[in-house]
Amino acid sequence: MAVEGNSVALPQFLKKIELIKQGAEARVYRGSFLGKPTIVKERFPKLYRHPLLDEKLTHRRTVQEVRSILRCRKAGISAPVVYFVDYTSHCIFLEDIVGSITVRDHIASTPLSSAQKLPEERLDQLAKKMGQILAKMHDEDVVHGDLTTSNMLLKAGTESGETELVLIDFGLSYISALPEDKGVDMYVLEKAFLSTHPNTEALFEKLLKAYAASSKKSHAVIKKLDEVRLRGRKRSTVG
């Protein structure tokens, strides 16, 4: 837990290391902690929110992120190692997956790269892997809450081009066994996938196939996914 000295030490530490991104949710830094390459995720206060709401949300998301990562890791699902958490400033110190790129960047750049296999085949393998890892996660009753291709990393692989997928950004995650929640999780991914990477419907289908094949509870989830897809459209839109 946070000690008094940390209230000064942590901000000073953050000033010295490299800020790599300011996302919608948090500031992300890269540095070294206890001799290991580290990512520091700082959830800073959002001034537009009511302070009570902001504190509740920020704290809840920090806690949920850490819990979900640990739960995934215990089940053998790839997620970064958590080194340290400061609950006062809402900072999480995570393993830096060196040499990785987001799945988003990978898909965006694949047609241009000169691969031995056809680009579609390489992406098919990736879609299959994505389906499998998500199935494993949902079987652990972890609902990610913010599945996008920017929240999946591809670890630099070995000779055969085998790559390992790592899931990140568990801030909106929670534990749930309900097919409804898992269906919505896949719906969020589908929307993010198709809006970021146009004309990849077939690829996403392969992802869902792999998901259905790998998960024991997938049938109910896919059914819910179909329901959720229709829901937004069936609502009477007025005004």
Next chain:
Amino acid sequence: MHTRPIAMTFFQCDQVFILFKKNVSHYNSPSPSNCLAVMTVVIGFEGSANKIGVGIVRDGEVLSNPRRTYITPPGQGFLPSETARHHRSVILTVLKEALEEAGLKPADIDCVAYTKGPGMGAPLVTVALVARTVAQLWGKPLLGVNHCIGHIEMGRLITQANNPTVLYVSGGNTQVIAYSERRYRIFGETIDIAVGNCLDRFARVIKISNDPSPGYNIEQMAKKGTQYVELPYTVKGMDVSFSGILSYIEEAAGKMLKCNQCTAEDLCFSLQETLFSMLVEITERAMAHCSSQEVLIVGGVGCNLRLQEMMGVMCKERGAKLFATDESFCIDNGAMIAQAGWEMFRSGQTTELSDSWITQRYRTDEVEVTWRD
């Protein structure tokens, strides 16, 4: 020239007769003098919900934009058949106002635009009927416009925003939209009810007035709220969900107000803070995703100054610019349909009479945006 008996069964006979009589002399094919290459005048008819508006736009200038609102007593929402009845009773008056304010005659109009959807069935039909009738009477082409796109195009016109992330929030819609490759793509939206619907239904529960609109009255009450009451906060990726918050606050209102744990003003305040934080959050995520530096808020809920304030704070932190319009353009109006129609017409689109039906469901991304690259 002959009158059209079909129309007369739906409207007060004398009103229609006067309209026909006045325009008899103009019922001819467009003469060369009407086809000024530079100026395009479009009239727009909007009535998908409880607002009925007719507006005229000429090359980016709003010449007139009268509107009427069907207001129900406190505690009641508006039903399709009654709303349609209201629209029928005033639409011809509003049409006359629009022409008079603009100082134009039907011959000066180049195109008749109307709301094809989405919205409530009966009101949409009522308005479409009038649009079809006048288009045929005046001999002008018709254009069926998507209501959401009407909001976006009017927002773009008024604010001159370049390529913003659009937050479209109203009683019937809640979407985060960004333009990409000839479509207004929906990046985030509500997976159940619209934010305005949530506010309107809460207003009914605590029986506040619907005049001028329930949302406006909630906003005024919220200003007097002091205690923040914790409510569910449901953001799912880039989407939001409001039905859970609504059921929670409906129940909480009953319990808490009875025990004097808080005031109705406190609930209004807390509801706004929660709902608007969710909207700002999904907008921010879409902006981060698209690397956008502009936000445009459109739709009736966009009138809310607290929402604009919160969005402004978020934009400032990111170095982005916020664009918003006032209530004459935020709230459903005819000119926005005219403006979208103007864009569509100029890019070569028209709607055949046989295609001039209406639809309650009409996704924003279904429309091919032929007027932008």
